[in-house]
Amino acid sequence: MDGPAIRADGITKRFGDKVALDAVDLEVHAGEIYGFLGPNGAGKSTLTRVLCTLLAPTEGRATVAGHDVDKEPTAVRLRIGVALQEAALDDKQTGVELLRLQGRFYGLTKAETDQRLSDLRRLIDIGDALDQRVATYSGGMRRRLDLAMALVHNPQVLFLDEPTTGLDPVSRVAVWEEVRRLNDELGMTVFLTTQYLEEADELADRVGIIAGGKIVAEGPPAELKRSIGSDLVVVDVEDDHVDGARRTLDAVDGAGEIQVEGTRLTVPVEDGARSLSPIAVALSEASVQVTELALRRPTLDDVFFDVTGQRIVEQEDVS
Numbered sequence: 001m002d003g004p005a006i007r008a009d010g011i012t013k014r015f016g017d018k019v020a021l022d023a024v025d026l027e028v029h030a031g032e033i034y035g036f037l038g039p040n041g042a043g044k045s046t047l048t049r050v051l052c053t054l055l056a057p058t059e060g061r062a063t064v065a066g067h068d069v070d071k072e073p074t075a076v077r078l079r080i081g082v083a084l085q086e087a088a089l090d091d092k093q094t095g096v097e098l099l100r101l102q103g104r105f106y107g108l109t110k111a112e113t114d115q116r117l118s119d120l121r122r123l124i125d126i127g128d129a130l131d132q133r134v135a136t137y138s139g140g141m142r143r144r145l146d147l148a149m150a151l152v153h154n155p156q157v158l159f160l161d162e163p164t165t166g167l168d169p170v171s172r173v174a175v176w177e178e179v180r181r182l183n184d185e186l187g188m189t190v191f192l193t194t195q196y197l198e199e200a201d202e203l204a205d206r207v208g209i210i211a212g213g214k215i216v217a218e219g220p221p222a223e224l225k226r227s228i229g230s231d232l233v234v235v236d237v238e239d240d241h242v243d244g245a246r247r248t249l250d251a252v253d254g255a256g257e258i259q260v261e262g263t264r265l266t267v268p269v270e271d272g273a274r275s276l277s278p279i280a281v282a283l284s285e286a287s288v289q290v291t292e293l294a295l296r297r298p299t300l301d302d303v304f305f306d307v308t309g310q311r312i313v314e315q316e317d318v319s
């Protein structure tokens with residue numbers, strides 16, 4: 001495929017007065033895993049639906065696998081695989097029956113579908129369950145079948161909308177491995193929306209962070225995190241010691257811009273191990289009542305906080 005796998009130019013989507021997407025531009029290269037990260041309601045599903053031709057944008061233009069989502073929706077649909085949050089699978093059928101049906105839907109011959117099924121059994125850990133009725137499947141197994149359904153026609157671009165939301169940690173890691181394998185072995189471009197920072201960090205070559213319908217940061221996870229600083233010193237203090245702590249930390253050599261959330265102050269520093277003890281000494285000399293002092297690496301949540309002043313609130317795990 002020449003050119004980018006996905007390109008969005010000024011995509012805006014309004015629902016009445018509500019602006020769900022606000023002039024979003026993005027480009028996903030062929031063969032890339034692009035993680036689209038943001039809190040609930042940020043606009044992730046809306047952009048995915050626009051790119052999958054399921055929803056018309058109010059303004060802007062997008063191409064997927066080289067075709068315009070608005071003008072050539074059929075050409076786009078033939079080249080993409082889509083696994084959305086709510087998998088609607090017929091409980092009475094077996095996995096194999098559903099996959100064969102999907103193969104027919106895409107115009108594959110029986111021999112082609114059989115070949116795809118054997119490839120998919122290797123790529124996706126679904127094995128024996130394929131011959132069972134879907135009604136017997138666990139949540140993780142349903143996701144796998146849904147993923148397999150999205151892959152029957154060997155798409156160039158795979159859209160995964162929050163593929164691990166609601167899965168236990170073991171199933172989550174299994175899905176990550178499968179996504180990686182699809183990308184490594186088939187060179188498939190993957191557009192993955194997630195509200196799990198760790199998932200984006202783990203899988204994505206590049207991450208786009210969306211908040212309030214706008215992309216607020218974009219880049220490889222390591223680069224985004226490095227932009228915050230190499231280490232973070234986290235200082236928790238007693239209620240009325242925040243100002244004192246801020247003044248003290250401001251005066252520490254090599255300390256970056258201080259972020260304050262309630263009684264917690266977070267300070268980027270170049271060398272955490274070296275900065276920790278001067279910071280502890282300075283706070284003690286200034287009689288700041290510290291309840292906890294810790295060192296940690298920046299996360300994508302810190303990147304999000306840096307640009308929006310808020311945290312990405314992760315959904316409760318069901319595990």
Ligand SMILES: Nc1ncnc2c1ncn2[C@@H]1O[C@H](COP(=O)(O)OP(=O)(O)OP(=O)(O)O)[C@@H](O)[C@H]1O
Nearest residue numbers: 015018020038039040041042043044045046047195
């Ligand atoms: N059909 C609709 N009608 C009206 N408002 C909508 C509609 N679909 C989405 N929205 C609004 O658009 C905004 C973006 O929603 P979207 O579902 O894209 O967010 P999201 O980032 O995918 O969040 P989630 O993780 O909860 O799915 C939200 O404020 C949502 O309430």
